[in-house]
Amino acid sequence: MPIYSDTVMDHFTNPRNVGEIEDADGIGEEGNPVCGDMMTFYIKVDNNHLSDVKFKTFGCGAAIAVSSIVSEMAMGKTIEEARKITPALVAKELEGLPKNKFHCSNLGAQALNKAIDDYLKKQGK
Amino acid sequence: MPIYSDTVMDHFTNPRNVGEIEDADGIGEEGNPVCGDMMTFYIKVDNNHLSDVKFKTFGCGAAIAVSSIVSEMAMGKTIEEARKITPALVAKELEGLPKNKFHCSNLGAQALNKAIDDYLKKQGK
Amino acid sequence: MKRVYLDNVATTSILPEVLEEMLPYLKDAYGNPQSLHEWGDAAREALDDARSKVAALIGAQPEEIIFTGSGTEANNLAIKGLAQARESQGKHIVISAIEHYSVLHTAKTLEKWGFEVTHLPVDKYGLVDPKEAAKSIRDDTVLVSIMHANSEVGTIQPITEIANVVKRNGAVFHTDAVATAGTIPVDVNELGVDALSFAPNQFYGPKGVGALWLKKGVRVIPFLDGGVQEGGRRAGTENVPAIVGMGKAAELATEEMESRMVHLSAIRDKLIGELPSRIEHAILTGHPTQRLPGNASFCIEFIEGESMLMLLSQQGIAVSSGSACTSRALKASHVLTAMGLPPEIAQGSLLFSLGLENTEDDIDYVLAELPPIVDRLRQMSPLYSKFLKGQQGGS
Amino acid sequence: MKRVYLDNVATTSILPEVLEEMLPYLKDAYGNPQSLHEWGDAAREALDDARSKVAALIGAQPEEIIFTGSGTEANNLAIKGLAQARESQGKHIVISAIEHYSVLHTAKTLEKWGFEVTHLPVDKYGLVDPKEAAKSIRDDTVLVSIMHANSEVGTIQPITEIANVVKRNGAVFHTDAVATAGTIPVDVNELGVDALSFAPNQFYGPKGVGALWLKKGVRVIPFLDGGVQEGGRRAGTENVPAIVGMGKAAELATEEMESRMVHLSAIRDKLIGELPSRIEHAILTGHPTQRLPGNASFCIEFIEGESMLMLLSQQGIAVSSGSACTSRALKASHVLTAMGLPPEIAQGSLLFSLGLENTEDDIDYVLAELPPIVDRLRQMSPLYSKFLKGQQGGS
Numbered sequence A, B: 001m002p003i004y005s006d007t008v009m010d011h012f013t014n015p016r017n018v019g020e021i022e023d024a025d026g027i028g029e030e031g032n033p034v035c036g037d038m039m040t041f042y043i044k045v046d047n048n049h050l051s052d053v054k055f056k057t058f059g060c061g062a063a064i065a066v067s068s069i070v071s072e073m074a075m076g077k078t079i080e081e082a083r084k085i086t087p088a089l090v091a092k093e094l095e096g097l098p099k100n101k102f103h104c105s106n107l108g109a110q111a112l113n114k115a116i117d118d119y120l121k122k123q124g125k
Numbered sequence C, D: 001m002k003r004v005y006l007d008n009v010a011t012t013s014i015l016p017e018v019l020e021e022m023l024p025y026l027k028d029a030y031g032n033p034q035s036l037h038e039w040g041d042a043a044r045e046a047l048d049d050a051r052s053k054v055a056a057l058i059g060a061q062p063e064e065i066i067f068t069g070s071g072t073e074a075n076n077l078a079i080k081g082l083a084q085a086r087e088s089q090g091k092h093i094v095i096s097a098i099e100h101y102s103v104l105h106t107a108k109t110l111e112k113w114g115f116e117v118t119h120l121p122v123d124k125y126g127l128v129d130p131k132e133a134a135k136s137i138r139d140d141t142v143l144v145s146i147m148h149a150n151s152e153v154g155t156i157q158p159i160t161e162i163a164n165v166v167k168r169n170g171a172v173f174h175t176d177a178v179a180t181a182g183t184i185p186v187d188v189n190e191l192g193v194d195a196l197s198f199a200p201n202q203f204y205g206p207k208g209v210g211a212l213w214l215k216k217g218v219r220v221i222p223f224l225d226g227g228v229q230e231g232g233r234r235a236g237t238e239n240v241p242a243i244v245g246m247g248k249a250a251e252l253a254t255e256e257m258e259s260r261m262v263h264l265s266a267i268r269d270k271l272i273g274e275l276p277s278r279i280e281h282a283i284l285t286g287h288p289t290q291r292l293p294g295n296a297s298f299c300i301e302f303i304e305g306e307s308m309l310m311l312l313s314q315q316g317i318a319v320s321s322g323s324a325c326t327s328r329a330l331k332a333s334h335v336l337t338a339m340g341l342p343p344e345i346a347q348g349s350l351l352f353s354l355g356l357e358n359t360e361d362d363i364d365y366v367l368a369e370l371p372p373i374v375d376r377l378r379q380m381s382p383l384y385s386k387f388l389k390g391q392q393g394g395s
């Protein structure tokens, strides 16, 4: 039995929104390669909405799938809505994660949040 | 692989000289059922020779085979010759015994010896 | 020559359906369940499936099953691991006097580690008295282990009653169910135990595998240290084919238990019923009714077990014995001794353990072949002559 | 799709000849070797025969072989049993920092039992320095255990030299030869060791069995308590089919070792030679020449092992990795770490472990499939963008 759900495999194999945004409004980095996973999220904000979300990820299959689905979940949302993307929600969207991979879903939500924080800071808020 | 040699199996399956001698000149008993093996040897002595040897044995395959071969080895021998039947000799005649069955070859030689002792005692020697 | 295997206590055969199920994992599906690729996926799936079937056999949850390499290892893990996990609470354990060596000798090791061990006596049928069990429990008792049934004499213990007592006093309760799981109904909830050992080479599955069921939440110190297999509770590459075999054997046992029991007890009752009428001075050992369906154990007076075994073997009949001579240690069965049988009678131990393959014909064959063998050995036996002389003297 | 198995470190396949030899013991010859009848005789004979073949593989005597349930169990028996048997002489043991978990975690258990454990460092190739080993030995050192070869990086240790040092100081010397016995020549006399663990699922034999070779006269406290099997040194019904399989696998390994090594090192050298020319920033780990014939281990910089594994698996290629994400414990391989590799590089661990079935074609397939996978993951990797930016900045 594969350890990952079909949804995880889909997002891992065809990750959405991979890349960097040159003139990002906010950038958030979470994790570090020592622990095995590291994610960088880039956002463009337009009228309080995330008009573009991109990521780069170093890490396992789960980390890549999590990044991909978080980018998809966040895309087009307002900042307030995007803040509500919790690790549990991420895991649920992916139809489950192996127990020892839960921390990856934390990383994804956190990296996105950090990007939002970065945007707000730059806005001087 | 059977644990016993062919010779042991032969003597176990067709033991020689089983029985009692009604008017035995000497009787020797060795071992006890608590330990698992017990042998009684009966001898007739004629002109310092063992003219008849019989035994009864309670015990394992080795004990029965040992009794049988000891009776055969002793038959017709002088008392002095019969005394020389050692446990090692018995085991050798049987083409070997499993390690944990060596004590059976001791019992056989000892029971025969006790029967000779008994004869000599009865003779007042 | 007819060949009749009546030594199912030593090991059963492996059912063809069980081997069939194992074969793919001895061929192309050779992967390691820990591997992250197709070969690993297939092995992991097989493991999960087997775990469910094995759990279902004893009414347990799959995640409560720890696969081991044998019943012996399951008992070592249980006794050592459960006691060690509780040594801060106390260092006293209770077992019965008739446990299998894999419990008895493990308890001896615990003694070397500073534990105190109480051995509960049994009555003449091999039964542990729940009241005695209750009395044995002290404030520092952390573990009680009483076997579900003894395979040498077939006696089945009142485990539920004993477990009740133990629970009230807070110790964990383990039962060695190697002789029962897969043979008679075993439900961990009904039994009320915390841990239970079993192994498929007793129910038409392979050797080289066993299992410990451990109730959710019961802490154990692992016995085999190493990798993370079995949730970190038993290290070492999983024996996938054997585990798959255990799964299939468990499934078949669950399905067929009723009919197997009916068949076995019918032929067992025939043997137990007719043997004493053909052979004088044959004593049935173990409990007359609370006994394993395939177990017919006797002591044949005045003669010794190994010699009977060998002559039966020459007629194609395979049995076992608890006599001193058949044991490597040259001591008569501690089970028969604990039941109060005098040693010279214990030497005449003869154990017929019946299996699925056996028929009424097999029993008839034994009933025909055994009496002349017994006669022949009695003719050779100094004990028998003494007995006869004593009788003459007495009459 | 092509399917290429390059994870022989997890387990090898079972050769058809080996399975062939096992089958009778999974069918009619199901007897227990302890039984005193025909079924038992056949099983005992098979056991004796296997023991001779297994002993011959390592230049040992049959009676020095103790069959266990796995390599892990052999290591547990060796480390715990040899240390415990000597604890009156001292409670210090020495192991290397790169031992398999079945030695490393067992040593941790010994620490709980009051032993002190020294972990010898290794150099960047994974080699233990015999001089360091000599220095680590104290008056109270009773056991030294250094693995023969590490299967993750392939490095083969100078065991003979280390054993020399240890012997001069009176401690017993054990080596975990799970990665070497059956793969490269292993002769216990040449190595000069006292105890040696090995297992056939590393040389085309079955899972569920292993062995500890123990030099005649070397005392050990048994690990599994129970019956008298294996001369009282390992209790539990013998796993006859698996032991028979180990025997056959040992026989074939002895016969074919030379040609197997030639084949394996040829395709390994092709992979080691060509991979770095196709993939930049690929670091060979382990010793360049003193390495297992089938081992080609790398760290691919800027990306992580599990994601490579998964994409390779989608192309039918099975490999393993020592990255944190591929381990249940989520820690990067202690082996790579002990060799001084920075953790972010260790995360890129990729281990090709080649087997008999592999061909040059398989290597070509890997060399074609891997580079685009690495590219793709690097395109996704923030570490790689940083590296590229750093380079631009630097140039």
Ligand SMILES: Cc1ncc(COP(=O)(O)O)c(C=O)c1O
Binding pocket: C009, C010, C070, C071, C072, C073, C075, C100, C102, C147, C149, C150, C151, C176, C177, C178, C179, C199, C201, D227, D235, D236, D237
């Ligand atoms: C009651 C009981 N427990 C444990 C065992 C140990 O089983 P094994 O020797 O297969 O490990 C046996 C073996 O027959 C048994 O009868």
Ligand SMILES: Cc1ncc(COP(=O)(O)O)c(C=O)c1O
Binding pocket: C227, C235, C236, C237, D009, D010, D070, D071, D072, D073, D075, D100, D102, D147, D149, D150, D151, D176, D177, D178, D179, D199, D201
């Ligand atoms: C060097 C070494 N020792 C011991 C083992 C343990 O083997 P197992 O998990 O099969 O018991 C392994 C497994 O790969 C190994 O590589």
